[in-house]
Amino acid sequence: MSTVLYLAHTECDGTLHKSALEALTAAKALAEGMGAELAAGVIGSEVSAAADSIAGCGAKFYGVSGPDFSDARYASDLAAAEAIAKACDAEIVVASATSRFSRALPGLAIRLGGRVDTHLSGLEVLDGKPVAKRWFYRQRMEGTLIREERPWVLTLDSGCADGFVGAGSADVESLAVDVSGVRTRVTGMECPSEDEQTIRPDAELLFVTGAGWTKKQADGSVHVDVAEEVILNFLNTTKCSLGSSKSLVDISGEGGSIISFLTHMHQVGQTGSSPRHAKGLSSCCHGEEPHVVGWRFINERRAINTDAGCGWAQGKCDVLYVGDAFEIMKKVNEFLG
Numbered sequence: 001m002s003t004v005l006y007l008a009h010t011e012c013d014g015t016l017h018k019s020a021l022e023a024l025t026a027a028k029a030l031a032e033g034m035g036a037e038l039a040a041g042v043i044g045s046e047v048s049a050a051a052d053s054i055a056g057c058g059a060k061f062y063g064v065s066g067p068d069f070s071d072a073r074y075a076s077d078l079a080a081a082e083a084i085a086k087a088c089d090a091e092i093v094v095a096s097a098t099s100r101f102s103r104a105l106p107g108l109a110i111r112l113g114g115r116v117d118t119h120l121s122g123l124e125v126l127d128g129k130p131v132a133k134r135w136f137y138r139q140r141m142e143g144t145l146i147r148e149e150r151p152w153v154l155t156l157d158s159g160c161a162d163g164f165v166g167a168g169s170a171d172v173e174s175l176a177v178d179v180s181g182v183r184t185r186v187t188g189m190e191c192p193s194e195d196e197q198t199i200r201p202d203a204e205l206l207f208v209t210g211a212g213w214t215k216k217q218a219d220g221s222v223h224v225d226v227a228e229e230v231i232l233n234f235l236n237t238t239k240c241s242l243g244s245s246k247s248l249v250d251i252s253g254e255g256g257s258i259i260s261f262l263t264h265m266h267q268v269g270q271t272g273s274s275p276r277h278a279k280g281l282s283s284c285c286h287g288e289e290p291h292v293v294g295w296r297f298i299n300e301r302r303a304i305n306t307d308a309g310c311g312w313a314q315g316k317c318d319v320l321y322v323g324d325a326f327e328i329m330k331k332v333n334e335f336l337g
């Protein structure tokens, strides 16, 4: 009987991330559909609590643990994954596409003489064989991938399956992996503060800023300093995710006054991103089609614009507030306290 191996690494607190639980749901369904055994491998400084948290999946558990495996490090992560994959003779390996596994698992496919496909959006079984799905052209086309080569390593993007729920008591077979020869040392982490990181894919709300924030206002002056304060205030209070129109992020290249915390990574639209949030609020952005196309996965859309005839008014949002975004957002911030 073939084996589908689910791989996970623990977080700093020893738990499994939501995306790891999602990958388990996908791996379990794949194993069931293929009539294969499910094995689970957990890597981290301490793995038993994490294994217990998903013991209900019914897998045979393997663990590689110890201080050498607490942090993301290509060589030790790869050695651990290789030991687990060989211990269970995995035909398929499924893991979530975390930055840690995105670095290490392509190397696993090379070591095992297999193949890897990354950033997948779904897994299914067709005629007893695994099929992987992946978006192309910024989510405009979904590709279906079938491979004969084995082992096949698959990493799944977050948000593509429900998180597995089913704790219990796992009987973990501990594997000893010697990484004393690894020269890379993890000396610490430097992370931006939560408030510096304004792209928050898991937030419920997307707040989009447009070039209007840097344009001359009714009094004939620009007020970029006020705009920055109002926007940051709203972001920090609501912990929403920040997006931008192309015009606003391009201003830096044109020498205009800029919103200092915006980068091209924030750009939403045809040549930007298509984020997935339950709600979106656009401000000082015209709502032209190349921008709004990036909103196709946003369910509830609202916009603030002084112009009642702006693009948003042409059936592109659910509610358009016709008014001055400076005044409206200041008031909103007041309400939020």
Ligand SMILES: Cc1cc2nc3c(=O)[nH]c(=O)nc-3n(C[C@H](O)[C@H](O)[C@H](O)COP(=O)(O)OP(=O)(O)OC[C@H]3O[C@@H](n4cnc5c(N)ncnc54)[C@H](O)[C@@H]3O)c2cc1C
Pocket (backbone or CB within 6 Å): 209, 210, 211, 212, 213, 215, 217, 244, 245, 246, 247, 248, 267, 268, 269, 270, 271, 272, 273, 283, 284, 285, 286, 287, 288, 289, 290, 291, 294, 304, 305, 306, 307, 310, 323, 324, 325, 326
């Ligand atoms: C091939 C191609 C690809 C593109 N890709 C993208 C893309 O990926 N993403 C993208 O965003 N654009 C993209 N664009 C550009 C897009 O067409 C628009 O030019 C751009 O989105 C306009 O940005 P904006 O609405 O912020 O600026 P503007 O068009 O300058 O609009 C500013 C708006 O702010 C409003 N405003 C001003 N002051 C206030 C205030 N106080 N209160 C409320 N409202 C106010 C104004 O009424 C105006 O509607 C692309 C264009 C092309 C040709």
